[in-house]
Amino acid sequence: MNTQYFFGSFPALDLGELVLREILATDAQDYFDYMNRNEMEGFLTKENRPQTIEKALEEVQYWGSLFPAKRSIYWAIALKETNQMIGTAGFNHISFANSRAEISYDLNPDYWGKGVMLKSIKGILHFADFGLGLVRIQATVIIDNEKSIKVLERCGFEKEGFMKKYEVVEGEHKDYYMFGRVV
Numbered sequence: 001m002n003t004q005y006f007f008g009s010f011p012a013l014d015l016g017e018l019v020l021r022e023i024l025a026t027d028a029q030d031y032f033d034y035m036n037r038n039e040m041e042g043f044l045t046k047e048n049r050p051q052t053i054e055k056a057l058e059e060v061q062y063w064g065s066l067f068p069a070k071r072s073i074y075w076a077i078a079l080k081e082t083n084q085m086i087g088t089a090g091f092n093h094i095s096f097a098n099s100r101a102e103i104s105y106d107l108n109p110d111y112w113g114k115g116v117m118l119k120s121i122k123g124i125l126h127f128a129d130f131g132l133g134l135v136r137i138q139a140t141v142i143i144d145n146e147k148s149i150k151v152l153e154r155c156g157f158e159k160e161g162f163m164k165k166y167e168v169v170e171g172e173h174k175d176y177y178m179f180g181r182v183v
């Protein structure tokens, strides 16, 4: 893979009513608001749920910095009509030497149950297969996160492993599944 070429300009993805675009500092308020909704409790580590608007700004700046730093790629899921960010998805880590990446995502609860994440992940996977040439994409998910497990299975991921007490979420060591998709 020619990473110099790939990291030239940010690959925004047009998905009809949705656009997957760069994450901007101006997305911090939307990110903060939905990440602190009660519905998000229990599925993400504390580090992934900003407790203050300053922390939310730090987070969006971090995710937005991955592409310019040529490290990885993370998209804002935005409504095309208003440009409002309603979620994020992308690769929190890419190992270029191994053509492997780890995917993660989150969505404003107002948009759950509409197929938004399914559409977004399918778009990203298409890009990963043809634009990035990734061979393996993996995801770690808390064993009782049924909605996320459904997204992964619907996108062709297979359950590969059970990881006991893998991460601390809200003070509790949680068990996770490892899911993988290999092309």
Ligand SMILES: CC(C)(COP(=O)(O)OP(=O)(O)OC[C@H]1O[C@@H](n2cnc3c(N)ncnc32)[C@H](O)[C@@H]1OP(=O)(O)O)[C@@H](O)C(=O)NCCC(=O)NCCS
Pocket (backbone or CB within 6 Å): 040, 043, 044, 104, 105, 106, 107, 108, 111, 112, 113, 114, 115, 116, 117, 118, 119, 140, 141, 142, 145, 147, 148, 150, 151
């Ligand atoms: C994981 C998460 C993104 C899933 O959101 P979601 O809305 O359930 O997922 P999707 O966008 O794929 O929507 C699928 C649902 O929309 C329904 N749907 C409605 N219209 C649809 C359409 N046009 N196309 C496809 N599905 C549609 C599907 O039937 C499905 O419902 P079901 O699961 O009850 O059968 C969301 O729960 C979330 O943000 N959770 C907190 C963060 C998190 O867990 N992140 C992942 C950590 S591993």
